[in-house]
Amino acid sequence: MIKVTIDGVETEVEPGTTILNAARQIGGDLVPPAMCYYSKLKGSGGKCRTCLVKVAAGSAKDPRPMPKLVASCSTPVQDGMVVQNITSPEVLEARKGVVEFLLINHPLDCPICDQAGECHLQDLAFEHGSAKTRYEEERRTFDKIDIGSKIQLHMTRCILCYRCVFTANQITNERVHGILNRGDAAEIGTYIENVIENDFSGNVIDVCPVGALTDKTFRFKSRVWFVKPMYAHRNCDKCCGKTTVWMKGDEVFRVTGRKDQYGEVEDFICNDCRFEKKLASDWTVEGPAPIQRNSVQAQNKYLQGIKVDAPKNIGYGNISDR
Amino acid sequence: MARKLLLENINVPGIKSFDVYRAKGGYRSVEKALKTMSPDDVMEEVKKSGLRGRGGAGFPTGMKWSFLDRKSDKPRYLVCNADESEPGTFKDRFLMEYIPHLLIEGLIVSSYSLGSNTTYIYIRGEYRWIVDILEHAIAEAKHNGFLGKNILGSGYDLEIYVQPGGGAYICGEETALIESLEGKRGNPRMKPPFPAISGLYNCPTVVNNVETLATVVPIINMGGDEYAKIGVGRSTGTKLISACGHMNKPGVYEIELGLPVDEFLNSDEYCGGIRTGHTLKAVVPGGSSVPILPAELFYKTKEGVARLMSYESLSEGGFASGSMLGSGGFIAMDETTCIVRNLWNFTRFYHHESCGQCSPCREGTGWMEKVLHRLEHGHGSMSDIDLLVDIAKKIEGNTICPLGDAAAWPVASHIRHFREEFEYHVKFPEKVAHSPFAHSADYKRELNTVLQ
Numbered sequence: 001m002i003k004v005t006i007d008g009v010e011t012e013v014e015p016g017t018t019i020l021n022a023a024r025q026i027g028g029d030l031v032p033p034a035m036c037y038y039s040k041l042k043g044s045g046g047k048c049r050t051c052l053v054k055v056a057a058g059s060a061k062d063p064r065p066m067p068k069l070v071a072s073c074s075t076p077v078q079d080g081m082v083v084q085n086i087t088s089p090e091v092l093e094a095r096k097g098v099v100e101f102l103l104i105n106h107p108l109d110c111p112i113c114d115q116a117g118e119c120h121l122q123d124l125a126f127e128h129g130s131a132k133t134r135y136e137e138e139r140r141t142f143d144k145i146d147i148g149s150k151i152q153l154h155m156t157r158c159i160l161c162y163r164c165v166f167t168a169n170q171i172t173n174e175r176v177h178g179i180l181n182r183g184d185a186a187e188i189g190t191y192i193e194n195v196i197e198n199d200f201s202g203n204v205i206d207v208c209p210v211g212a213l214t215d216k217t218f219r220f221k222s223r224v225w226f227v228k229p230m231y232a233h234r235n236c237d238k239c240c241g242k243t244t245v246w247m248k249g250d251e252v253f254r255v256t257g258r259k260d261q262y263g264e265v266e267d268f269i270c271n272d273c274r275f276e277k278k279l280a281s282d283w284t285v286e287g288p289a290p291i292q293r294n295s296v297q298a299q300n301k302y303l304q305g306i307k308v309d310a311p312k313n314i315g316y317g318n319i320s321d322r
Numbered sequence: 323m324a325r326k327l328l329l330e331n332i333n334v335p336g337i338k339s340f341d342v343y344r345a346k347g348g349y350r351s352v353e354k355a356l357k358t359m360s361p362d363d364v365m366e367e368v369k370k371s372g373l374r375g376r377g378g379a380g381f382p383t384g385m386k387w388s389f390l391d392r393k394s395d396k397p398r399y400l401v402c403n404a405d406e407s408e409p410g411t412f413k414d415r416f417l418m419e420y421i422p423h424l425l426i427e428g429l430i431v432s433s434y435s436l437g438s439n440t441t442y443i444y445i446r447g448e449y450r451w452i453v454d455i456l457e458h459a460i461a462e463a464k465h466n467g468f469l470g471k472n473i474l475g476s477g478y479d480l481e482i483y484v485q486p487g488g489g490a491y492i493c494g495e496e497t498a499l500i501e502s503l504e505g506k507r508g509n510p511r512m513k514p515p516f517p518a519i520s521g522l523y524n525c526p527t528v529v530n531n532v533e534t535l536a537t538v539v540p541i542i543n544m545g546g547d548e549y550a551k552i553g554v555g556r557s558t559g560t561k562l563i564s565a566c567g568h569m570n571k572p573g574v575y576e577i578e579l580g581l582p583v584d585e586f587l588n589s590d591e592y593c594g595g596i597r598t599g600h601t602l603k604a605v606v607p608g609g610s611s612v613p614i615l616p617a618e619l620f621y622k623t624k625e626g627v628a629r630l631m632s633y634e635s636l637s638e639g640g641f642a643s644g645s646m647l648g649s650g651g652f653i654a655m656d657e658t659t660c661i662v663r664n665l666w667n668f669t670r671f672y673h674h675e676s677c678g679q680c681s682p683c684r685e686g687t688g689w690m691e692k693v694l695h696r697l698e699h700g701h702g703s704m705s706d707i708d709l710l711v712d713i714a715k716k717i718e719g720n721t722i723c724p725l726g727d728a729a730a731w732p733v734a735s736h737i738r739h740f741r742e743e744f745e746y747h748v749k750f751p752e753k754v755a756h757s758p759f760a761h762s763a764d765y766k767r768e769l770n771t772v773l774q
Contacts, residue, residue: 046512047679049720068719074512097716101685134709137692160678179507179678182490184688186678 002079006030007087019072019083020051024262030085031262033095033124035102035209036161037073039264044166045073048159049098050124054091057082069094092128099129102159105140105184106210113157115211117224117296120263121159142187147177148195150216150275151205155187158212164188164204171268172198188212199238202274206257206265217275218246218254225296227253232283238270244289250280258289324591325552327540327560328533329576332420338455340462343423349468351542355431356476359542364435368538370546372558377403377494377531378609378649379724380633383538389518390436391526399527400438401503402429402535404445404452405487405494408609409671410651413562414532416574418445418452422459426482428535430468431542433480436528441482444499447489456484491675495723496529497521498677509679510723533562554580557632561650568656570594583607583629583636584621587654600656604739607636608648610668611728613735614661615645641735661740662747662754665732666694672729683726686717690733697744700751707744711737 001012004022007030013022021039023031032053037045045051051073055066060080069091072083085091103125110116142155160179165188168175176194179186190196196204205213227246232255234241246254255274257265277283291298326332336342343349355364369384390398402425406414418425425443433441445453460482463469471479485503487493493502497511500522521527537559541549550558557579566572569587571594577586587602588595596602602617622628624643629635637644655664673687690713696702714730721727737744747754 046722047681049680049682049722052720071512071722076514094716094720097720098681101681101689101716104685104689135689137689159681160684162679181678182492183673183676183678184684186684 002077004077004079004081004083006083007085013077016076019053019055019070019075019077019081020045022077023072023083023085032072032085033120033128034073034262035120035124035159036163038163038166038207039262040268041163041166041170041207044163046071048102048161050095050102050128052091052094052098054084054088055081056084056088095128096130099125100133100135103129103133104135106157106159107139107141109157113211114214114219114224115157115208118263119211120209140184145189145193146195147190148197148201150202150271151196152214152216152219153188154212154214155189156212157210158188159210160186160188161209163207163209164213167204167207167268168196168201171203172200174198199270199272200268202271203257203265203268205274206259206268209263215254215274217278222248222253225298229289229291229297231258231286231289233286234273234277234283236270236273239273240267240269241273242267243269243273243283245283245285247280247285252278252280252283261292324576324578324581325560326576327552328417328424328536328562329421329574337421338423338459340423340459340466343421344466348423349427349463351539352427352430352434352468353474355434355542356474356478361435361437364431364538364542367541367546368435371541371549372546372553372556373534373537373541373549374557374633375531376533376537376561376650378408378611378646380647383530383534386518386530387432387436387528389516390528391519392437394519394526396525397440397523398436398438399522399525400429400433400436400441401496401499401522401527401529402441402443402532403494403496403499403529404443404449404532405499406446406449406532406649407491407494407675408611408649408651409668410566410606410653411564411609411649412566413564413574413650415446415449415452416564417532417536417562418449419455422452422455423463424536424539425456425532426459426463426468428538429482430463430473430480432528432530432535432538433482434478438528439479439481441480442503442522443482443484444493444503445484445486446494447486450486453484453486460484490677491671492677492723492725495725498723499529500527507677509677510725512722552578554630554632555634557634557647561631561647563631563650563652565593565652565654567652567654568597568600568659569654570597577631579630579632580635581631583631586631586652593652593654596654596656600658602654603657603659604655604661606645606651606653606655606732607631608646609651610653610671611724611731612646612648613641613644613731614739615735616739619643619739641731642738645735660698660754661736661743662694662698665736666691666698668732669694669729672725676725676729680720680722680726682717683721683729686713686726687729689713690729694733697747698754700747700754702744702748702751704745704748706748707737707741 006023011026032051034051035048052069053072057063059078147153177190180189227248229244232245243255244258245252257269331346373383374380490508492498493508495510498508502508517527564574575592586592605615605620623638633647636647669691673691676683676687678684693706714733717726718730
């Protein structure tokens with residue numbers, strides 16, 4: 001085990017752990033935000049630059065600081081490393097800059113975006129952005145592209161985190177989409193207007209940190225804070241069958257993978273579970289899924305009419321919050 | 323006349339062919355290395371020579387070679403970076419086009435030292451005709467027993483392949499080059515792991531510039547110690563400089579490092595001075611990505627020390643009053659140059675060439691270009707100038723690869739040294755809107771009139 005100090009808090013981690021994962025072991029405010037890193041996807045991270053941190057001391061053996069800010073999601077810790085995250089004004093300034101860059105072409109259409117309420121960029125902008133923009137130029141927009149009956153690609157909102165490409169590469173049998181063009185002309189697209197339709201393709205919706213890829217079977221049916229996430233399961237021969245079903249009364253509005261506190265799914269689920277099983281009778285509901293108390297999703301939650309087949313000590317929010 | 327090591331035989335008729343090149347002493351370093359030296363001896367000579375990478379970064383070559391993972395049981399690769407795409411830099415093209423066997427010879431010796439049996443020349447796609455020249459040279463070398471199996475009976479095997487790139491500036495960055503060579507999109511990789519540990523096909527790899535590898539030839543021929551005597555300080559040996567812009571004799575020159583900049587720009591042996599009837603306004607000494615130097619800081623540093631053509635001297639004073647030798651793309655500009663337009667051109671290039679992987683570079687370069695477009699065409703405001711500085715600051719150092727820095731440094735330095743010219747564009751929009759070049763000579767006079 002090796003020791004690393006992040007914002008004055010010391011922790012011990014396995015060799016090879018990245019700074020971000022070391023911070024996640026500590027938890028709380030000193031965990032850097034991450035828009036492109038996804039622990040379940042090999043090779044992801046390092047691109048959005050929101051997780052930049054300052055390495056004030058490289059290691060106990062070589063305590064020289066690193067000359068530049070480093071991406072915490074791709075930099076492994078060294079024994080005796082000292083990292084500054086929210087305690088470094090340089091990091092906060094750089095992060096503010098990154099948020100500004102990300103919001104150049106990402107429209108602030110949260111009121112009409114299906115991702116509102118569970119959008120990582122929304123949270124990031126709230127914590128690290130500024131209220132005004134200095135960008136006066138024309139923003140890029142895209143015509144909507146039809147990529148199949150289940151997934152809506154709204155390229156205008158894409159921040160090019162590459163997560164969906166990694167997902168399609170690593171989870172599905174065949175990838176039909178990727179990055180076209182380069183620079184700020186880069187876009188997610190399918191090869192000659194192909195459709196994305198393999199058994200696990202729906203997972204690109206779960207990994208998308210913004211509202212670029214959304215679920216066509218749920219779009220505009222409800223706001224996320226009006227439906228209630230419930231852990232549920234079913235026997236599935238394709239995936240683990242453990243999901244979160246989003247319900248209003250007895251009605252299942254959508255199905256997603258179960259996500260942890262960093263918004264990452266625990267297990268990828270198949271398209272049958274996600275898109276086809278929309279009846280309460282399809283699922284064994286375990287109980288309410290945990291919700292961060294400060295999340296907008298914590299609003300408007302109610303239990304009426306829902307049959308809960310779960311231990312009685314499960315309630316709303318984090319257990320520690322109750 | 324200054325000493326020439328790389329271009330010594332450049333004017334020999336037929337030097338492109340194996341026979342003439344061999345008759346002029348070519349491939350001696352291969353014989354010497356393979357018959358009398360161990361791979362480690364070769365590396366030791368390169369270390370002793372103090373050779374620094376000629377691609378732009380100036381990292382010590384011997385040290386870079388020593389990082390190669392020699393314990394790995396995977397194959398090792400040497401990749402020659404011939405993806406010369408920096409605006410203002412055209413020295414590698416000259417070397418490959420006119421004396422291709424020098425590069426092949428350097429590649430054989432370097433590959434031998436690194437234990438590479440397969441070596442690639444990753445060449446800029448636009449240099450299509452040079453691909454043919456190199457392939458012909460490789461075939462000649464192979465035919466004469468300097469490539470292939472059991473070279474000169476030493477038991478060492480080597481094959482060299484030429485791979486043209488798809489034409490993206492970013493593919494000159496070593497990890498993007500490796501990605502491209504593997505047949506993937508040319509996006510830079512995260513480091514670590516470094517290519518010396520896990521590079522091409524996840525095998526230990528060294529990527530070196532054309533000029534660097536060609537320079538290994540004279541180093542082995544004359545010995546590292548002897549080579550290190552040429553030059554000044556830690557800038558040893560000779561360097562190819564591609565000079566262009568408002569000068570009387572643009573071209574590719576081989577200089578001994580440490581040559582005074584005054585002599586390089588103004589003597590008849592080299593650039594022959596700024597074009598007749600004009601005065602020097604600014605110089606970009608190392609390719610478009612390095613900071614610009616106004617005439618007053620080009621000849622002398624802020625402390626009054628005369629500048630030399632060397633890594634240290636050109637960077638004297640840091641980025642506040644210095645620049646970099648970079649790749650040796652020397653661009654001189656006289657007083658007719660519009661600095662704002664020049665910067666807009668540079669920034670347009672970096673915007674176009676950004677790979678789009680990381681947000682600061684992808685979004686920032688485009689933003690800077692748009693603001694500069696406004697300024698250049700008379701639609702800018704004073705706050706735009708500070709905005710540009712701030713965007714550049716937010717990009718610099720925060721990107722995956724150095725392209726972000728390459729885009730940010732010119733912006734910061736152009737504004738630092740020529741801010742009043744940017745202000746002129748704001749104050750006299752009608753003058754700049756339709757005549758991008760005519761106004762630049764009298765901007766100071768006009769500005770002073772207004773200020774008075």
